[in-house]
Amino acid sequence: MSFAAGQTAAQTFEALQAYVKKMLHYQEALELIYWDLRTGAPKKSVELRSETIGTLSDELFRMSTSDQLAEYLEILSDPGVFSTLERKWQRTIEELQRELDRSRKIPPERNKAYVMLTSQAESVWEEARAQSNFEMFRPYLEQIVAMNIEFVEYWGYDENKYDTLLDLYEPGMTVAQVDKIFGGLREETVKLVQAIAHSGRRIDETPFVRRYDVAKQRELGIMLLEAMGYDFNAGRLDETVHPFETAINRFDVRVTTKYLPDDVRSNIFSVIHEGGHALYEQGVSTDLIGTPLCGGASMGIHESQSRFWENMIGRTREFWEFNYGKLLKLFPSQLADVSLEDFYRGVNVVQPSLIRIEADEVTYNLHIMIRYEIEKGLINGQLRVADLPGIWRDKMKEYLGVVPGNDAEGVLQDVHWSGGSFGYFPTYALGNIYAAQFRNALQKAIPDYLEHVRRGNLGVIKQWLNDNIHRHGKMLKPAQIVEQVTGEAIDSKYLVAYLKEKFGQLYGV
Template identity: 45%
Template sequence: MTQEALHELKSRLATIVDLNHAAALLTWDQRTYMPPGGARGRAEQLATLQRLAHELFTDTAIGRLLDRLAPLAENPDDESDDACLVRRVRRDYERATKLPAEFVSAWARARAISNKAWEQARRDSDFAAFRPHLEEQFDFARRAAEYLGYPDHPYDALLDQYEPGMTTAQVKALFAELKAGILPLLRAIVASGVQIDDSILHQPFDEARQEQFGVEVITRFGYDWQRGRQDRTVHPFAINFGRDDVRITTRFYPDFLNAALFGTMHEAGHAMYEQGTDPALSRTPLARGASLGVHESQSRLWENLVGRSRPFWEANYARLQELFPEQLGQVDLERFYRAINKVQPSLIRVEADELTYNLHIMLRFELELALLEGRVRVAELPEAWNVQMQELLGITPDNDAEGVLQDVHWSSGMVGYFPTYTLGNVLSVQLWECALADHPQIPEEIRRNEYGTLLGWLRERIHRHGRKFEPNRLIVKATGRPLTAEPYLRYLRAKFGELYGAQL
């Protein structure tokens, strides 16, 4: 009887996964190729698919099957695929049944319309045009939090959607620890008087050659082009429709090298995670990343710990010079390395250096809390954003496109998402240190453009498990201890202390 119930549960879940992948494919098309006039129709299509998926998942038949299969999940030490499936689906089911189908459908429709409105508003730097959509998205977020319930703060319910088990209080404590480590280092860098010239990165760079180099790099990393592709979009993202169709997007600037260069590495890190899940998990809710923080650890590891390292550029700089001889032919490796690692407060989050990046996340986290608590109204958001930017980074945007309108997340209702970027930064170094402890030869292999050992370690410790384990458990299994900021802060002090001669 258990096997029959398990077979029926998996069959029902497979249908739901297929519907969600169909909705994801429509979302990918919306953000890449869909003509602007299709926004309203696409909103209805996404609303229909997400309503159907939600209704199928919250069907009482799923609840009865989970009840019959409860003995499978009773032993927390049972790490079999079936036991993990029942545990994770039970958790998802209990959350999903709290959200009415009409609410899920209405939010999906509003997100699709809001996203297209944001694209236009960002192009025009017109916050007023986007404001009603943003007000609606935060209203949906507040209502979702009330439906879901929370122990201490409505943000807990929203954060849990992206980082299961994490609380607002834990994020505040982590951010306080990071701020206490980052701000003194930033002040020491300013006091050092060392000036790094990054003008070599702000020259005309042919788009086709930028793309060619990025493709070569992530192919060596291990991104499987038989199971993926790259396209252009306003705000880069990775998306999957199963482990065998995982796509990435990027954007190119004609006069700035970093955006596409490191953005391509970043999105490939996300995609290789999805491509590396165990095939046995396919068409189940376990066949994706454990959380967005764990996901971000993969993208930031490849982007920063590999892509911004000396060993990587010792292997690849000559090729970049070959593609851009006029721009970089007379620029030595050390000058280029220092340029791509320059610390300088900047307006755009996705272009921020490693040291100041988390300050961007802290700003967004604080504003989300303020909006949910009613301390700031959406109409006041541009001013609040600019004040926070000045306080944290010492700069103020000239327009809203470079400020409050720069990120896609709020237009898609993703309130509670931003902290996962910092969680990923922290975890990336914790994983990196463990990988080096197991395989000290990894830096030398990177110098030879060999990445199999590193990717294999990540496949074994992280990728293959998909969503079998909650993030905290997966992190302990992979590294031997819970998430900690110590390795990350140690890494920042070592790297930027050496670059700037800043001693702490």
């Protein structure tokens, strides 16, 4: 590399850094706007705000697909230059190139058509669900599926068309892998659910139906987040209908929760779940600030963090041995007749149900598998949209033993497909699978970790997650993280073992 070329490359590298920062600033403004829309922006503000979103996201899209960026990436991808860059900038260039290629492969007019289609479809879906009328939504879903297949053709694929969609949400994941991972899990879970149903043990949930003051529930949420090590100087807690976590910047990771006035459990596990997501974002190495790598590695790895905290810490007996006294102090009369053991059982009820987002730790993955199988079938042309309501009912019956009485509580229940998000659903179950694998690694590293939980010493666990998972951000791919933390590839056997052990004890099966 000549001196002159070197200088050019150095200047290009500097220009790229500034360019990336600017993109991140647009993203930050957009994230704040979305947060605000969900946490209390006035109803009438939305229409004008959408135009502002349009302007900022158009600019962000323009920047992420510009000739300018393509030129930067070309210069910096030259092996002689690339090899001199820090690893994080190499990864940044790879990521930017990946996004650029992906965007540029779609003809702009087709992309526009897709954006319009999904935007219409979301309103139609809302109405169709309200009326429990699948036929109303069907033509839209058919078009969305057709366009997803069309896009896969533009993008290309190796073995299975659905791989390309999976890769959008879980980089590197394939149908071959998911089929294998889900296969064993499905079989064992169905058996476990049936065993629990036949165990005859029923947990009485009536003691939980009491008035729980919202101000005190908020206090409880703050207490739980603080106990987990959530940094309130780099975040805040608000109330929304659907709880969520959002990383507006590296030091602004916000969570929300939902307060049911007559059941304290919803708030508790929303807070712990979103807190788990938030600890991930608050734990990414600050060295990655100013790059697009400063965030979670994938949807699945992100979900592993929320699920780990929610289920594998928050729903343990040890966790409540430490915290139940505090809960009783906040709600002495409401929980007067609920023992620690009752409470522990009450937060671990297993009961097949129709709605995914209300499902328990055991049955949840079965809801996901139904969606995965349908998506895979649709994208590969093996299933027809028109047949979905029937397929849905059959699979619900087969896996969960319950059948929806109408499409609103069946095939129309989730928003994802109306927005075109094919490939997203599997990451929820992958998160649970990763979580169990990480739990196993944690147990090896800190054999008495549950003893720490019992003593309220959650810092040990947070630190282990920070060191082994969080800090990497997007530097590593999901499979690399799993390999590095566990020494193995992704495998659902740890989740199976965990579920069988925990719920075997709880239900005596």
